[in-house]
Structures are given as C-alpha cells and as structure tokens.
Amino acid sequence: MQKNIINIAPIINKTTKKKKGDYYAVCWIKNDVSFIEINKVIYKDISNSIFFLNSSIQWKIIKENTNTSSGYVLYLPKRVLDNPLLSQLHINEVALFASNEIPKINLAPGIEKRIQSILEMLDELIGSHLKHKDDAIISLLNTFFVYCDGQCNIKSIISENNTKKNIVYKFKKLVDKRISEYHEVSEYARLLNISNSYLNECVKEILGVNAMQIITEQRIMRSRHELKFTNKSIKEICFEMGFASPEYFSYFFKKHTGTTPSALR
Template sequence: MSVMENVTDFYKKLPDHAPTCVPLESSGMGHINIFARDTCSAASPYSRRDFYKVSLIIGTGKIFYADKWVQIDRPAVLFSNPFVPYSWEIQSKEQSGWYCLFTEAFIQHSERVNSLQDSPLFKIGANPIFFPDEAQIDEISSIYQKMIREMQSTYAHKYDILRSYLHLLIHEALKADPAANFSSYSNGSTRVSGLFVELLERQFPIDSPGFTLQLKTPTDFAQSLSVHVNHLNRSVKEITGKTTSEHIAARIAKEARALLLHTDWSVSEIAYSLGFEYPSYFTLFFKKHTGTSPSQVRHSNI
C-alpha cells in the first residue's frame, strides 16, 4: 500500500463526493474540490494523504496529533498537512461548516510559488488550528460558498478564480487567533511508538519500481509525526526495546528480500525504490543486515 491516500482513494471511500461536472485533473493542473461538513463521520482515523485540506469546523470535538490533542469547543479553522497524520473525534451531534481539499500541484499551477511545506500554515511543526471570531466566521463561510458556486460554473477560467479564493481563505484564517492550549497524553510514548510502526508498515509492500520510499530515517518519521526526533527515539525504544533505526532497517531489508524473490526488477530498480541513491549503497546495506548479497538471494532463492 502506498504511504498516502490519494485523491482517487478519497472519492472511492466517499462516492457521493465524487465530482460529476468537474473531472479529476490529470493534465498537471492539480485538483481542488469543496464540500459541506454536514456529512462528516463521528471519528476519522489517523491518516496521511497526498492532498491538503482547509476546514471550517462548526461543532465541538477533539483533534489528535501524535502525543497531543486540542479541544475544539468553538468554530475553528484546521489546516491539514498531508505529511502529518491526525484524527478527529466529534463530541456534539451538530456538525457543520465546509472543507476544501486540494493538491500542491493546483496551488503551483501557473505560479512560481515555493512548496506549501515551507508556508507558515502547512509546514511540519506549525500550529494548524485557528479560532476565528464571529465576523471572520461569516467572511470565511462566504468564501467557501463562493467557491462551491464557482465549482459548479462553466466559466473557462474558474480554476484561476478558485485559486484566488483559496489564497483569500488562507489569509482570512491567518487573521484568527491560533490555538494555544494543546494537551498531552499520559501514555504518549505508547501512542507515538504505535503511530511510528503504523507509518512504517503503510509504506509497504512496494508494488512499482517507479515508487520511491519517502520515509527512510528517524528524522523523516519524526517530522511526519510532528514530534522531536529524540522524543520519537525514546518512545520507540521504551515501548519496543529496539531503536527507531533498527525497525526501519529491518523492514527495508525484509521488503528488499521479498522484491528480490518475487519480482523481476533489477537490483538497481529495487535499490532506487527503497530510497538508496546508488545500488552499491543498497548492496552494502543488504549484506550488513542479512549476511548475504542481493544476487545470492535472487539466484539461490534462499
């Protein structure tokens, strides 16, 4: 399974959300869509996606990030980063608002902009939750409603307008007060360790030589979980008895052996798909962790 849910997977899970008059973009323009939150589920599990989300949450609940959570007790704007797993648990029956999902390609199309990962709202470690006042809620709601109307229009340049509305939405949210009071779990180490193992496993199996492993180091996982790498290392060691690096190396070696035995990919293709810059680095890694070479495994079927 891929490390991230993509836009197509999102619509498979929610077929009633699938665009009808607006097809998925496959021409390099990216993708955008806007929805009302009145059909949101009672709880959404930890997940990583290939799209960003900006949500106006009207209703109470909790948002969970790694070993911390924040109480949503009034209308809030949430900026969801595809590289940071989070979950949502509702508390009030009444849930409303809107959300916009979009890919980075949509924002960057026809624009010279830096990665959203460098923005103050979407970069890893940034505060993703803001609490607008009543006037800001009205303004943000109005922007979402205009975006929905534009999505349904036949205007040739509507994506340019939607891109402008999205920028305006982001700037309006920036005017709101950021969330300040995050709470921590008493069993934070257990939660962080569990999320690490989940993220590690979700990268496998690798089903295409064109795929490149995204999370390869403890720092990669720490950034994705929005925790300090030292905290991640301590938590994983405390709960599992093994270091973060040991878990990563063992899982990559296991996947490498499976690919050598069950695919016809070249050693170079396997090396690149597992994130190694050079096949020679992969060979040294494999020998160190298995005691044999890639070619020996492939030819002897051991």
C-alpha cells in the first residue's frame, strides 16, 4: 500500500470540506454537528450517523464547538476496495459509493462505540511506522464495513428487478424494528407475504446465512447492549427481548456467546 493511500481526519474545525482528489469519503458524525451540506442540500439531526459519499459529490460539515472532535472523515481511493479482503463484501457488491442517492445509516444502539474504536485505531495506525501496518489497516477497514453492512442495516442500492435483494432488505428492516415482538422466521415471512422457504432462500443467497441466524444475531446484539450499557435487570431485559423466562434467556445467551448474561455484566 502506498504512503497516504488512505487518510483519516477528525472533525474538529468549524467547517470540514471535501478533500481534493478522486476519493470516496466516509463521514462518521458522532455529535455536536449543526448540519452536513451535500450537493447544496442540508441534512440536520445527524448525530450518530454515517454518510458514504463518492468523489463527484460536493459536501461540507458545519459545527459550532471546535474544542473537541465530532467524528471522523475517512478518505479511500477507489482501488482500495479492490483488495481481496474487501472486494467480496456486500457493501461493495451493491456499489454503495457509486449510487446517485446519498447512502446514510443511523447506527444501532451500542454500535457507535465499536465504530469509534475502529476509526481511532485506524487514525493511530495510518500515522504510525509499525511493521505490517498495511495489513492491519485493511483488516480494520474490513471490520468497519462488516459492522456497517451487517449490523447497521445499510440501505442497499437495489435495481427494481432484483426481487431477492429487495426482500432481504425489507426483512432486515423488519428485524431491526420488530425484534422485540417477533422471533420466528414464519412471522417475518407472513409480514412479507412470502413463504418461509422462499425467505430463507433469499437470505441464504444474498447474505450466506439463513433467516433465523439474522434474527438470533439481532437478539444477541440487543441483549448485549442492554446488559453492558443500561442498568436494567437481567429479568427486565429477558422479557423485553421476548424470552419466556430468565432461565431460558441465560441458556440462549450462553449457547450463542459462550458466556451467561450475568457473567457479561
């Protein structure tokens, strides 16, 4: 990897503008930003969100408080996504950066802390002279994109005739919104007006896992967040996530994570 092929900068100044050159930009906005202007359109109320912007888009970020960082802007040359580790990602397959839309995600609870840690490590690595740092940078980028794509429900840029991707996108949105109510593949298939088998077929083809794995992953992720970042009792979390009893919640959680809810807390 050539020197400075990837660049990252904290959002500190009152105005952060697009960098010159043929770069993709990933803007992670943590807080304290007044607005981001993209192609002369102003987006407000954007705390805890990520924007994916291609090189043809004009943008700037405006903030009031210049004493602390309000996130990061990650600049990526297009050839970086050709790396074998990154080229197979779903985020690449759907040509996220090539879209005429403005792809934006709002981060799920707890994910913002992981995103911040990854970007801070990238910032440290890019400015270092450590051996094998290039491999470490690509590995962190891969982790970052996996979180964005898999955990944060990026809206895929989907052609009208790609029915299966549309179904998977709608399924993931439903899981994200209604995971506390529905825990069976059949329930989501009913909401989508398709059969269980066809929903599984679509999810398997697009994401490489079955529909129940997506549901389970979301239940575990939400449960982990509640256990680590709230003062709710294990019993409260258990029933909020739709488990029949604290005992079954503990069994389910340990089966999928290797540890019990009480041990994690």
